[in-house]
Amino acid sequence: MIDQENDVSWALKILEREPDYEQNLIGKYFHSMYLGLMGFCVPVLKNAVFKRPVWAGFQQHIMFGAGGMALGAxxxxxxxxxxxxxxxxxxxxxxxxxxxxxxxxxxxxxxxFIPWIPMR
Known part of the structure; x- marks a missing residue:
């Protein structure tokens, strides 16, 4: 017999996800995309500071981007x-x-609701 006084099933139900819940792609991969983009931009900023061509040392762009994606994951x-x-x-x-x-x-x-009386 369930004690109605101490029934907390309603509170536990609030913490459960709906069975058909599916997270969207942006929510799922946001960390990886954001940090991958930031990692890709670090060598671009470095090249801009040292007045080199933006795409110089392209292997660094790839490595930092992949590292950022791994860190995001x-x-x-x-x-x-x-x-x-x-x-x-x-x-x-x-x-x-x-x-x-x-x-x-x-x-x-x-x-x-508080009763509302229009003033005209």
Missing amino acids: YLRHREDGIVAKRDAITRDYIMRHPEDFPPPDRKKYADV
Whole structure:
């Protein structure tokens, strides 16, 4: 029998993703694209400072771009781990302290909105 007083399933449901959720391409590859572009631009800036042709030492452009993309993928993986750990800690806290999560009161819009009287 489920105790209605300590039922926190509604709070745990908030932390779950929808089963058909799929992240868009920009959100998925933003870190890699951004840091890859920044890595590609570092040799361009270096060449501009030393008054060399922009494309001089093109192998550096490729290496720094690939390094930036790898760093972006690593940071994305690390961020996912941090967020997963935070969610696990939150889920554990909710399960151990159900008294802190009473079921929300259901309200109608009429109870939430302040009555509005137009002034003409």
